[in-house]
Every structure is written in C-alpha cells, then in structure tokens.
Amino acid sequence: MKVSFKRAAAMLAALAAMASGAFLRAQATEDGYVLHLARDAYVCASPFVADFTLTGEDGETVFSGEDFVEIYHLTADGAGEQDVSIAAYSVNPDAEAPEKAGYRRVGLEDSGCFSAETAGKLRAVVQGSYPHKDVSAIQAAANPWLQSHGLPEIRQLQSGEAILAAQLAIWELTNQGKFSVNDYLSRWEDMTTPGWRNYLRKVTNADVSHEPLTEDSAANVAGLYRYLCSLKPAAPGCETVSDATLQSPVYTAVKEPDGTYTVTVGVDIQTTVGSLDALTLSAECGGQVETQTVTEAGSCSVSFSGLTDRPEVTLEITGTQHGGDVYLFEGENHRLLGFDDSILPVHGKLLVKPDCILNITECGEADGLPLSNIRFDLYRAATREQMENGDFSLNALSDEAAMKDFRTPENLVTILTTDIHGLASYNFTANDQPEGVYLVVQRTENEAAEVSAPFFLVVPGVGADGGNAYTLNVKPTGTLEIAPRAEVNIAEIGCTSGSFDVGQVHTWILRGSVPAGIRAAQKYIITGSVDEYLLMEDSAPAVTLLTGAGTEIDLAESDHYTVTHSEGSGELRVSLTPAGMAYASANQGEGACTPEIRVRFQASITEKAGLDAPIPCSASVSYLNAAGVFYEAQSEAGEVHTGGIRLFVSDEAGQPLGGATFRLTRAGDESATSSTETNAVFVNFLTGNGGKPVSEVTTGEDGKAFLWGVAYGRYYLVQTKAPDGKDKLSQPAAVIVSASSHLTAQDGWQDARGMTVDNTVHLVNREETLPKTGDMGAVVFVVAGSILIGAICALILELIFRTAKRRIRR
Known part of the structure; x- marks a missing residue:
C-alpha cells in the first residue's frame, strides 16, 4: 500500500482518464480464473495522507505509517472480447x-x-462508495444521516476524499479491534492550528494532487467515514459459483446381485443462473465421467453402475457466469475488495465420500465359529492432520505399553459388541466421527479362549491401489501387530559394505521382516532403491522366505510374488501376491530367527562412478494390513566402493619420465612377485576420466598416470616397458588400493595425525647400464670372447705353418 509522493502525483494525474471512461482490454490466457493488477491502466488515489496504526492481539503496535490510499484496478484473463476493469480497495x-x-x-x-x-456491511460500503457511485450521489446519500446525528454536512466532496473515507471504513470492518482511525481523524478536524495550515500549503505547493486540500477536507473525510461505517448489511446481489455452491451431498451405494455397486450422489446447487451464464456439472467416479448442463439452482443427482467398490465421487461445476456483486479478490499475501459485473470463468469443486464403516469379525481360533457378545472399546488416537504433520507415528507405537496412553475415558468413542454372526459394525460417517487414527481394544470380560491383541485403525483406510478404503473389514488376531523392518546387505547376510572392480557383478540382499498379520494383509512390497552408478543385471531376482528355524524357502514368481523393474528407474520392487502373503504366514515356523522375506539381485558398478563418495542401495517395506493401517519401513543404506591409485615415474634426479608402461595384478597371485609375466593374472582398470577398462597404462610426459575402478586391497604394479634409455624395474612394485589411496596433497588429504599426506606412488627408472663384472652375464661374455680369440690365433698359426712348408719344398 505504500506509495511515494512522486508516484502518487502520477496516479492522480490519471484521474482525468478515469473520468473519461478509459479501460484496459483484457487478453485471454491459459488460466481463465486469474485477474491481474493493471499497472498501466488508470489509477485513482487520495491526495490525503492516511495516518493509521495497526495493533496486534496483545495490544502492541504491528504497523503504523502515513500512506497514500489508492484504488487498485484489475483486469481479467480469459475474458474474451470483454472490456474488464475492476476497481478494488485493499483489505490489508x-x-x-x-x-x-x-x-x-x-x-x-x-x-x-x-x-x-x-460481509454484508463490506458490500454496503463498496456499493455506497466511489467509484461505484459518483461523488455527488455519495454526498447526497450521506448528508441526511449526518444531519440526523448532529454532524457537519459534506461540502463539495472530492473523489480523493471519498476514496480515503471508503478505504478507512473497509479497514475498520476487516480489522476490527486492531485498526485505529480516531487519532488522526481528530487531528484532521482541527483545522485552525498554524502547523496544519503550513502542512496544507506544503502539500498543495508540491502539486501532489489536482484536487487541492480545502478547509472542508477533514470534515468531509470524517463525516463520510462515519456514514459508511453505519450502513446496514446488504444482501448478496447474486450467488456466484464457488466450492460452497455444491451443498448437502448424499452418497448412496447399492450392491447388485452380480457383486458390483451402483453409486448415486445427490447434491444441492446453490447459485444464481441467469440468461448470460453457461454452467456445466461434471461428476467422476471410478474412472466413469458424467456431465449435465446446469439451467437452474436446486437439487440434482448422478449415478454410476458396474463399480467394483464404493469409490469417492468428484463433483465440479465450471463455465462462465455474470457477476453483479461485491467480491473478494484473493491473491498471495494480498486481498482486494471491489464490485464486478463482468462475465468471467467460474469453478467449484466438491469431493463426496461414502460412509466409512468398520466391520469386526470375531471367530474361534480352533473351530472358526462366530463368537457373539465379544466387546471392543473404540478409542480416538490422532487426527489426520497430526498424522500428516508427523506428530503421530504408527511405527513408534507398535507395543501395548505405548497404546495404553490412548485408553482413557476422554478418548473412548463407543463400545462395540459382536452379534450372533460374530460381527460388530460402526459407521464413522453417520456418527460424525472425524478422519484419523483409532485404537481397537477387546475387553476381557467374556469367555473367549484367547483375547485379540489391540490394534490401530486408520479411517478411512488405505486401499490396495493407494486410494482411500471406506469399508474396513477386520478379523483381530491374538498377536500384536508390529511394524515391519527393512535391511540391506551386500554379498552375505550381515555385511553392509563392500568394494568391487568396475563392472564386477556382485549380489545385494534386500530383507524385510514378516508381520504377524500378513495372512489377511492387503499389500506387502519390498523395494530396493539403487544408486545411479549401479547397474542392475537383467537376471531375475531370487526371492526366499526365512523361517523361524533359520532355513530359507524359495518363493515362486507369479504364484507368490511379482517383480517390477523399469529400465533406468533405479528401483526394484517385489510385491507379494495374496497367495504369497498366505504362504509366508503359514510357513513361518517356530524358532529363534525372525521370519523375513529376502530378495537377492545382482548389480555392478558403472564406469561413471566416482571415488570420493559411497555408492548406496537402500531397502524399504510398504505394508498395508487388514485394518487399513499403512506401515513403511526404511533401511539404512548399504554401500559399495571402488578405488584407485595415482602413479608418478621419474629418473634418479626426480625428473618425470613418460613412456613407462605398467600392468596390475592382485597380491594373491604369487606369480606376480617374480620377474616373469608369463603366468601372472592381470586386472583390468580404468584410466584418466573413465571410458572402458584397459589392461595397461603408460605415463605421460609429466610422468603421471591414474589407475582406478578396482576393489580395495593389495596389488602389484608390473612394469612391461621402460622409458627409452632406462632399465625396467627389476621387481613388481607393491601398492595398496583404499578409500584414500587416490588422494594427494592437493586434495587436502590428511592422515590420522592431521598431517597432510600425498598418497601418490613414486617409482624410479634408472639409466641403462652394461652388466657388472662377476655377474653370470659377464662370465658368458668373457668365455665367448676367449674362445673367439683362440680360434683366430689358431687360424693364423695354421696359415703361417702352411706358408713355411711351401718355402722348404722349393
């Protein structure tokens, strides 16, 4: 609402445009129900300063100030070719x-x-104010009332005076007990002080308004304000469509001989339907949709047949409707009030729910015969809002001690007694009981062989399809329902972390405990949520039941469970079928182990995985029991890792050497510790920023290489090629891959003592040299050289002897 003097001058300069009837044409957009402030349209404002104070509940001042008062103007989206401009006052x-x-x-x-x-008084104020009426009509209506109450009459009322008086009256009505106007009104009526005259002169000379303040301004504003506040409530000019238009719904469901339901909903439509209106009522129920044109107010009904249950019915009334009344225009953190007689889109919606009915069936454990005169106490435990806000958690209240807090006379709703058929029923809707959580406790005053355990009940329940369930059929048991738990393991039971090569297939195990009431449950789903850097294998998961004796029984797909795994979703879901839940209940057996469902599936770490963060997978169990109580258990995440090392090769002077090639073998391979590569089993790995696994890596010109994507453990680096002019390493170099082995001083890595550590593996290739004296290689060379020299000497001697013989013969 705050407006600067400069802005107010621009507003007031536009009064002439308003007087000449200037409007802003509205353009249709996608949302036809929204109106917007017309910032560029004409704006009229009071030239007078409103000095007001807003007080809080404790009487403290919340807001005070001197603001110009303006009329807002709204334009309508979806108004077609209409010229729509709505003058509106602020509510806040x-x-x-x-x-x-x-x-x-x-x-x-x-x-x-x-x-x-x-609401009626606000309507009267707006209808009796500017610009709904012109100033002369307002003055003519107010003066008789002022005369009858001994107050000064309004003289030459200006539009700015009328605006301020109307705004003050609206604030008085919408902020009753918090908004004070008497202080400044009394100041304004005192027009004789020099300070007030100087203020008037200053404002007038500043040309804030083309309507100058006069000696009558204060009296005009005060008188009109009091007159407007005295107006009696005005009746609505028309009833416009809203959510409140659809009233008094009646839901009826009839079960047909073929087992299906016919649902009929009746509703009273309370709105004004004129010749310019076009309204349609639509109803949706169980995927079926019915529509009808609304031609008049009154009762109407709609029916649906062939339904498998009693679903909710959504009623909507839409179309366009002629206005002709004072409306509230609601925005985010801001509300306006104004008269509108345009044709605008309208919308009203109502969700009609069937009666919510609880049926408790009590039978003998041994013979299954119905038990009559069994009494149950029904207690109110929590509202739906408390559940949704997290103030009430079923998972935290699964023991009888916690349930006792709700078993008080104040929480007792009713006492139910089974009839000769062993049935006790209660209609929550007919008894005006709210949605929420209830506690059912069997009394011990009867001759039942076994007292059923107390249980919670959510009203309405959760259907197997995730929607609301309004018929709650419950057969209590002697075992207390305990919320399921979820766990996840890697490779073997109890292991929650592991380390693997990139691409190495490994096994995950999802575990969910089996609740006591699973036989009659509506849903049991165990879900594995896999990290984006894990790739699930195409092979089907293996699902087993762990019995109390500790043995695992294979479950059959389709018969006992179904599997859902959409490509790229990162989620594996195993849902037990009704037969599977019954099988799990019947085969739990006796023993010290907690029965559970186990799902084993295979996955591998992808080439896009990183080294700095764990790669997690978590398990969750979604369980919907027979009473419609929904439990969801979430496990701690299991995690896998992959590691790497950074390598630096240099000469003896520490200068980097490129062209050094290495392969990697695990420490468990003893052949890797010898100087031969013939029998070693080498490990593939990733280099640099990823890609596909390779079998060897070569250092760059900077002497560096990065090997990663291998499981944690001890390895050997085997040099297969040395840099030019350098000798290969005489022995493989032992290295350890761990969570920190790839970190360097530049990464800020510190050891347990807080010392900055560089984990880079530094290897040195020395200058190439001839073998040393005494080596086996040197002996070979000496012997071979001696033999060669001896052979040459013998040949020379042979030639000399032959030459001498020839000379003698001559």
Whole structure:
C-alpha cells in the first residue's frame, strides 16, 4: 500500500482518464480464473495522507505509517472480447500489492474470511462508495444521516476524499479491534492550528494532487467515514459459483446381485443462473465421467453402475457466469475488495465420500465359529492432520505399553459388541466421527479362549491401489501387530559394505521382516532403491522366505510374488501376491530367527562412478494390513566402493619420465612377485576420466598416470616397458588400493595425525647400464670372447705353418 509522493502525483494525474471512461482490454490466457493488477491502466488515489496504526492481539503496535490510499484496478484473463476493469480497495492495511500478482474472484460469504454480518456491511460500503457511485450521489446519500446525528454536512466532496473515507471504513470492518482511525481523524478536524495550515500549503505547493486540500477536507473525510461505517448489511446481489455452491451431498451405494455397486450422489446447487451464464456439472467416479448442463439452482443427482467398490465421487461445476456483486479478490499475501459485473470463468469443486464403516469379525481360533457378545472399546488416537504433520507415528507405537496412553475415558468413542454372526459394525460417517487414527481394544470380560491383541485403525483406510478404503473389514488376531523392518546387505547376510572392480557383478540382499498379520494383509512390497552408478543385471531376482528355524524357502514368481523393474528407474520392487502373503504366514515356523522375506539381485558398478563418495542401495517395506493401517519401513543404506591409485615415474634426479608402461595384478597371485609375466593374472582398470577398462597404462610426459575402478586391497604394479634409455624395474612394485589411496596433497588429504599426506606412488627408472663384472652375464661374455680369440690365433698359426712348408719344398 505504500506509495511515494512522486508516484502518487502520477496516479492522480490519471484521474482525468478515469473520468473519461478509459479501460484496459483484457487478453485471454491459459488460466481463465486469474485477474491481474493493471499497472498501466488508470489509477485513482487520495491526495490525503492516511495516518493509521495497526495493533496486534496483545495490544502492541504491528504497523503504523502515513500512506497514500489508492484504488487498485484489475483486469481479467480469459475474458474474451470483454472490456474488464475492476476497481478494488485493499483489505490489508499493512500489505503492499506485489508487482506480479494473480487474484481469484470469490464471493464474500463463500470466502470464509468474514462473518455474514461483516460481509454484508463490506458490500454496503463498496456499493455506497466511489467509484461505484459518483461523488455527488455519495454526498447526497450521506448528508441526511449526518444531519440526523448532529454532524457537519459534506461540502463539495472530492473523489480523493471519498476514496480515503471508503478505504478507512473497509479497514475498520476487516480489522476490527486492531485498526485505529480516531487519532488522526481528530487531528484532521482541527483545522485552525498554524502547523496544519503550513502542512496544507506544503502539500498543495508540491502539486501532489489536482484536487487541492480545502478547509472542508477533514470534515468531509470524517463525516463520510462515519456514514459508511453505519450502513446496514446488504444482501448478496447474486450467488456466484464457488466450492460452497455444491451443498448437502448424499452418497448412496447399492450392491447388485452380480457383486458390483451402483453409486448415486445427490447434491444441492446453490447459485444464481441467469440468461448470460453457461454452467456445466461434471461428476467422476471410478474412472466413469458424467456431465449435465446446469439451467437452474436446486437439487440434482448422478449415478454410476458396474463399480467394483464404493469409490469417492468428484463433483465440479465450471463455465462462465455474470457477476453483479461485491467480491473478494484473493491473491498471495494480498486481498482486494471491489464490485464486478463482468462475465468471467467460474469453478467449484466438491469431493463426496461414502460412509466409512468398520466391520469386526470375531471367530474361534480352533473351530472358526462366530463368537457373539465379544466387546471392543473404540478409542480416538490422532487426527489426520497430526498424522500428516508427523506428530503421530504408527511405527513408534507398535507395543501395548505405548497404546495404553490412548485408553482413557476422554478418548473412548463407543463400545462395540459382536452379534450372533460374530460381527460388530460402526459407521464413522453417520456418527460424525472425524478422519484419523483409532485404537481397537477387546475387553476381557467374556469367555473367549484367547483375547485379540489391540490394534490401530486408520479411517478411512488405505486401499490396495493407494486410494482411500471406506469399508474396513477386520478379523483381530491374538498377536500384536508390529511394524515391519527393512535391511540391506551386500554379498552375505550381515555385511553392509563392500568394494568391487568396475563392472564386477556382485549380489545385494534386500530383507524385510514378516508381520504377524500378513495372512489377511492387503499389500506387502519390498523395494530396493539403487544408486545411479549401479547397474542392475537383467537376471531375475531370487526371492526366499526365512523361517523361524533359520532355513530359507524359495518363493515362486507369479504364484507368490511379482517383480517390477523399469529400465533406468533405479528401483526394484517385489510385491507379494495374496497367495504369497498366505504362504509366508503359514510357513513361518517356530524358532529363534525372525521370519523375513529376502530378495537377492545382482548389480555392478558403472564406469561413471566416482571415488570420493559411497555408492548406496537402500531397502524399504510398504505394508498395508487388514485394518487399513499403512506401515513403511526404511533401511539404512548399504554401500559399495571402488578405488584407485595415482602413479608418478621419474629418473634418479626426480625428473618425470613418460613412456613407462605398467600392468596390475592382485597380491594373491604369487606369480606376480617374480620377474616373469608369463603366468601372472592381470586386472583390468580404468584410466584418466573413465571410458572402458584397459589392461595397461603408460605415463605421460609429466610422468603421471591414474589407475582406478578396482576393489580395495593389495596389488602389484608390473612394469612391461621402460622409458627409452632406462632399465625396467627389476621387481613388481607393491601398492595398496583404499578409500584414500587416490588422494594427494592437493586434495587436502590428511592422515590420522592431521598431517597432510600425498598418497601418490613414486617409482624410479634408472639409466641403462652394461652388466657388472662377476655377474653370470659377464662370465658368458668373457668365455665367448676367449674362445673367439683362440680360434683366430689358431687360424693364423695354421696359415703361417702352411706358408713355411711351401718355402722348404722349393
């Protein structure tokens, strides 16, 4: 609401445009129910400063200030070719209109913001104010009342005076007991002080308004304000469609001989239907949709047949409707009030629910015969809001000691008694009991061989399809229902972490405990949520039942469970069928082990995985028991890892050497510790930023190489090629891959003592040299050289002897 003097001058300069009837044409958009502030349209404002105070519940000042008062103007989306411009006053004195705000038209009585009397008085104020009436008509209507109450008459009323008086009256009505106007009104009536005259002169000289303040301004505002506040409530000009239009719904369901239901819903439509209106009522039930044109107010009904249950019915009334009344325009943190007689889209919606009925069946454990005169206490435990807000958790209240807190006389709703058929029923809807959580406790005053355990009941229950269930059929048992638990393991039971090569297939185990009431349950689903860096194998998971004796029994797909796994979803879901839940109940057996469902599936770490964070998988169990109570258990995440090392190769002087090639073998392979590569089993790994696994890595010109994507453990680096002019390493180099083996000083890695550590593996290739004296290689060379020299000497001697013989013969 705050407006600067400069902005107010621009507003007031536009009064002439308003007087000449200028409007802004509205353009249709996708949302036809929204109106917007017309920032560029004409705006009229009071030139007078409103000095007001807003007080809180404790009497403390919440807001005070001196603001210009303006009339907002709204334009309508979806108005077609209409010219729609709605003049509106602010409801909140301390709220400033947002620059981009959407407003929705709501009837005053339907808004829930005002009492019927206040709504009627606001309507009377707006209808009797500017610009709904011109200033001469307002003055003519107010003066007789002022005369009859001994107050000064209004003289030459200006539009700015009328605006301020109307706004003050609206604030008085919408903020009763919090908004004070008497202080400044008394100041304004005192027009004789020099300070007040100087203020008038200053404002007038500043050209804030083309309507200058006069000696009558204060009296005019005060008189008109009092007159408007005295107006009697005005009746609605029309009833506009809203959620409150659909009233007094009646839901009827009839079960047909073929087992299906026919559902009929009757409703009273309370709205004004004129010749310019076009309204349609639509109803949706169980996937079926029925529509009908609304031509008049009154009762109507709609029916659906062939339904498998008694679902909710959604009623909607839509179309366009002619206005002709004062409305509340609701926006985010801002509300406006104004008269509108345009044709705008309207919308009302009502969800009609069937009666919520509890049926408790009590039978003998041995013979299954119905038990009569068994009494149950029904206690109220929590509201639906408390459940949704997290103030009440079923998972935390699964023991009898916790249930006792709700077994008080104040919480007791009723006492149910089974009839000769062993049946006790209760209609929550007919008895005006709210939705929420209830506790059912069997009394011990009868001759039942075994007392059923107490249990919670959610009203309405949760259906197997995730929707609401309004018929709750319960057969109590002698075992207390305990919320299921969920766990996840890797490779073997009890292991929650592991380390693997990239691409190495490993096994995950999802575990969910079996609740006592699973035989009659509506749903049991165990879900594995897999990290994006884990790839699930295409092979089907193996599902087993762990018995109390500790043995595992294979469950059969389709017969006992179904599997859902959509590609790329990262989720594996195993749902027990009704036969599977019955099988799990019947085969739990006796023993020290807690019966549970186990799901084993295989996965591998992808090439996109990182080294700095764990790669998790978690398990959850969704369980819906026979009473419609929904439990969801979430496990701690299991996690897998993959590791790597950074390598630096240099000469003896520490200068980097490129071209050094290495392969990697696990420490368990003894052949890797020898100087031969013939029998070693090498490990593939990733290099650099990923890609596909390779069998060897070569250092770059900087002497560095990065090997990763291998499981934690001890390895050997085997050099297969040395840099030019350098000798290969004489022995493989032992390295350890761990969670921190890839970290360097640049990563800020510190050891347990807080010392910065560089985990880079540093290897040195030395200069290439001839073998040393005494080595076996040297002996070979000496012997071979001696033999060669001896052979040459013998050949020379042979030639000399032959030459000498020839000379003698001559």
